[in-house]
Amino acid sequence: MTKHKTPATAAIRQLRQHQVDFSDHPYRYTTGGGTRVSALELGVDEHQVIKTLIMEDENGNPLIVLMHGDREVSTKALARHIGVKSITPCKPAVADRHSGYQVGGTSPFGTRKRMPVYCEESILALQRIYINGGRRGYLISLAADDLQRVLNPTLVSAAQ
Numbered sequence: 001m002t003k004h005k006t007p008a009t010a011a012i013r014q015l016r017q018h019q020v021d022f023s024d025h026p027y028r029y030t031t032g033g034g035t036r037v038s039a040l041e042l043g044v045d046e047h048q049v050i051k052t053l054i055m056e057d058e059n060g061n062p063l064i065v066l067m068h069g070d071r072e073v074s075t076k077a078l079a080r081h082i083g084v085k086s087i088t089p090c091k092p093a094v095a096d097r098h099s100g101y102q103v104g105g106t107s108p109f110g111t112r113k114r115m116p117v118y119c120e121e122s123i124l125a126l127q128r129i130y131i132n133g134g135r136r137g138y139l140i141s142l143a144a145d146d147l148q149r150v151l152n153p154t155l156v157s158a159a160q
Helices: 010-017 034-042 075-082 092-099 121-125 144-151
Strands: 023-026 049-057 062-068 087-089 117-120 128-135 138-143 154-156
Touching: 010 128, 010 138, 010 144, 034 049, 034 128, 049 075, 049 092, 062 092, 062 121, 075 087, 075 117, 075 154, 117 121, 117 144, 121 144, 121 154, 128 144, 138 144
Parallel strands: 049 128, 062 117, 117 154
Antiparallel strands: 023 138, 049 062, 049 087, 128 138
């Protein structure tokens, strides 16, 4: 069995800076596979795998949305909650530019640009979550409390 080395991503650097206890979970990345593939590969419930989505409001202001892997974001509910006219997903190249990560490997930790973070409130009810560590095919698991402590996200109810 090959020994896995933790990649030195910006996300990992931020987690170490905040002394977060996390575990590495590499998996075989499949383009377009999303959280379903990673959950199957790791043998975990897709509800515990958290998507990091880069979206923008009608003025092009970027934001991060954290959502359960088995749920979608109601952009209308999110826009109403944060007081903007509309929210749309960023095009992949724009998302890459804002986050500093490649779509499919986007982490909410250590982003290139500082952006507000909105987190589906039920995520924090989970004890342990799986979230991207800043590279395709690489998730990390950590306590949901640590996600809240490091990112201090605004909690929302926008799942559908």
